[in-house]
Structures are given as structure tokens and as C-alpha cells.
Amino acid sequence: MTSMEQQETLTANGSGRRGRSRDSRLKGPSDKKRSLAALSLASKIGYLTISDLLPTKEAITSALHGQLPIRIYDKGERIFPVEQAEPILFLVRTGAVNVFRKAPSGTRYSVKNLESGAVFGEMPEYGQTMLGAEAEALVLTELAIIRPPEFEAMISRSPTLAVNLVRGLGSRLVEVEKQHEQAAFQTIPARLATLLLRMASSENMVKGISHQDIADELGVYRETVTNAMAELKKAGLVAVGRRRITLLDPQRLVEIDSV
Template sequence: MPARSLDRSLIRGLDIFASMQEDDLEAVLEGASARQVPAGTPVFEQGAEAREFFLLLHGHLKVVQTTPDGQQVVVRHVNPGDIYGIAKALRRTDYPATSIAVVDSLTLAWPSSRWDPLVARNPVLATNALQTVGQRLQDAHARIRELSTEEVERRVAHAVLRLVQQAGRKTEEGVLIDFPVTRQDIAEMTGTTLHTVSRVMSAWEAKGLVASGRKRIVVLDPHRLVALADAAE
């Protein structure tokens, strides 16, 4: 589907496009296609040739890397308005990870050959890409520090709090992580096992910190969870 045929309110509602002049927006959308990505479907896979880059319009994605020993690691999540698959900006010819739709999603896609001309004409895209790469580096450094120095419970607390920051929505019950997330996902984010995450989450439920169900996590007491994550070992 050509991107120009989309409802402009869907596009203009994203911060990256909100301040663009109409001519600049037309130039950005030129050559872009819009794709529906059903839940559970990969947008691209690790090791595949990086022929395109993307911007998520609606939905939610998780980015998963498979290590040489076959372990899966959830390295980040993609929210509406995020640029992703920017191997071209990293001077890579392949995708370093697999991006999978967590829920039914809608994404824009451009040929990788369009990256340099678009960035040259639209500094907002360049800024967004730089912020994306910078945030990835910060997250990677934080995870390395957590894996090296923190006990499992604190690592799990930091992971849940990152999800709250990215996609938390206040409800009467508490702060809902507003996309499906499983305990296995948390395990893959924290370098631990499903059994360990289940034990930690069950203990938190007993203390009134969280409520969880199938693919659902609600933080009932964010302040106590922050205190737990920041507590000295």
C-alpha cells in the first residue's frame, strides 16, 4: 500500500512528523510503502540483507537477537513513532536482530537507498535516528552493568520499569504495560530463566507490587518497585 494513501491524521499524530512542512512530508513519504504486520510475524530477520528501513505507525514490536549458542535475548521494544531497522545508518549490510510484531501493527518501509537523501533533506529524521542509536547504547550499557553487578530481582525490576517508561498507561488498578508481555519475555530481557522470573513475580504479587496474568503486567506500586530496583546490594 502506498504511504500517501494513509489517513494523514495517523501520520501527523507522531512527533517525528508533527512539525514537518507539507512539502517535506510529501518528500519523506515518496517511495514509502505501508504494511500490515500481524501479531507474531517478523518484519525482518537477523542476518537478512538490510534492503529496507522502517518507522512504526501503530502497534508494538520486540527486537530479538539469537546468540551463537542459540539463546534468545529481547534487546529492545519498538513503539509508534520509532525508526528501526536502520542498518544503513550503522553502515551494516544485514540486520543484527529480528523484529517481531507483538500485536497487529502497521509500519512504513523505505528502500535502504532512500536513507541518505531523506536524512539530508529532513534533519528531524537524522535527529530521531541519532537519538535512537544513543538510546540503544545507553540501554546496552545499562544491561551490561546490571548483568555484571546486580542480583536477579533487581535486574527484573529494572526491566519492568523500562517497559513502564516505554509503554505504561495509568489505569484504576495501577500502571499497565500497554502491550502483551510474558514472563518469558522478561527472562530474555534479563539473562535469566522463566522459572526465576516466575518466582520473582509471584513474590512481588504476594507483596502487592504487581499483578500479572497471561501476557499482562500491571505495576500496582511503582514507587516501591523503583526503591527495589535502586536498593544497594
């Protein structure tokens, strides 16, 4: 083979690899990444309960004041999205609700189940959103329907509800700002430490997750995660096994976690 032919072969092979790389990016998120994304929504959807806002039964009775319309949903009946898009919240009175995300292929990824007392829905002005998730009744379920006028009336009747809502939204805003700051200014090893601390079990272990899964979660290349993990391992902070990461020194991980 002449040098010119070798060059053409190398060029063709390189183009093929780049083409395959572009094709893989165009396929969209993997099933594993979609599953991780759904799990990450669990702390963002339906995080409020009526007891968070109103600590006593008397306060709940006073605030609700029998003014909320009630609807009963059969098992498997769709609750959200509603037919006509509008700001709306639901309070689970009895039964249970499954919140899930659906991929373009139709595959469903469960986010969480909500039970009596949970509040969920789409009312961005009060910090509540479904972030593209859907909801259906797991069993025969009774929901109270809360639209903006009803919610504002509840707030006016109960200063406690207003204060607790502001406190809850304030703490979540601080957490979001912290995450943005970490993404902008933390090194990759520090962001990796943050993720491992968040995902670790009570035994300081992270199981069933690959470097690619971590890369998808952090929004970086797998090789970048591998290099960062090697740094943590060399420092004696983690031990890495097959789909298992053990946190050897959680306190030091917390220290490098801070920006």
C-alpha cells in the first residue's frame, strides 16, 4: 500500500469514527441516563406535603375551610397533564399517585409515588412544577383541586401557611444556587465528590453505577470521570470495584466538596 493509500485509509477510518460518534450523540439519552434523570426529579416534584405547610389538623381545617373541589380518579386514570393547560395543584386526600416520565419510545420511567397529604402539580409562581412528568392514580384516589384563587385564599386565611411556603422555597433556592455555583467553579474531582456523597448509602457505598452513568449525571466525558476517580483513589478517598465505589474518607470528601 502506498503512503497516499495509507493516508486515505487513515482519513476514512477517522471520519468513520467521528461519524459514529456523531451518530451516538444524535440517538439521545440512554435508558440508564433517562432512569437517572427520572430519579433526580424525585426531590423536585411533589416535595411539599400539607403538613409541611400547616403543622396541625386544626390549621389544615381552618385553611382549607371546605372550599376545595374534590375529584375521584379510578386506578390507572391520568391525572396530569390536564386536558386544558392551566396552573393547578392537587392535594392527595386518599389513595396514591404515581409520577413518571415517558420517553419518546413510550418507555415509562418512574419518578416517585405520592400518598395522602402530598401536594403536586404545575403552579410555577409558587415554586411547584412537574418538569415534564406525568401522573396517574395507582389505586382509587381522591384529590382536592387547588387553583390559584383557592391557593391565594388559603394563604390569606393562614399566615402560617405563607411563612412555611416561603421558608421551603427559600431553602430550595439556596440549594439550586449552590448547585449552579458548583457546576461553574468546582473542579471535576470536587463535583464527583459531591455526587458520590449524595448517592452513597448509609454504609458509605455507591452501587450499581458505572463511570458512564456518572459522566451522564455530571455532563462530562467518561474519560474525565475516570481521571477524576483515579485522583480520589490515589488520595485514599475512595476504593473502586466492579460497579461499586466505597467512600473511605467521607469527611475529606466533604472538605473538597466545598467550593
